[in-house]
Amino acid sequence: MTDETDEANRRLVALEIRLSHHEIMAEELSEVVAQQARSIDVLVAEVRRLKERLGEAEAGLPGSPQDDRPPPHY
Template sequence: MSQDTASRLTDLEIRLAHHEQTMEEMSEVMAWQQDEITRLQLVVRRLVDRLQSAESAGERSPQDDRPPPHY
């Protein structure tokens, strides 16, 4: 194997190692992001449920929209 070929092969191996490391890091970040998305979806679902139960628990009457007497 010539010196040029060996040098090119070494460069390719170095690049491959960097790409593999980058892919592992990206995979970890994507896994974290998916966990965070799942957690946030759960929080939103809980908030929607609480809002719906609060809205249905207290039916508003037209009196509720009138300004208080001190206006």
């Protein structure tokens, strides 16, 4: 019975160690995901600003006569 108890205790300790490693890994992954989300938010805001600036720049340019002609396949 002692051998079975010792084996059960060893297995339990091994499982607790594995669980501990998984918890640490989950916390690290969570932080990575949070950092990526913040980076994505910054990039999305930058793309919006660039689109607005491009739209403003295009609005200030005079239209080309070629822009008014229909494409050649018409």
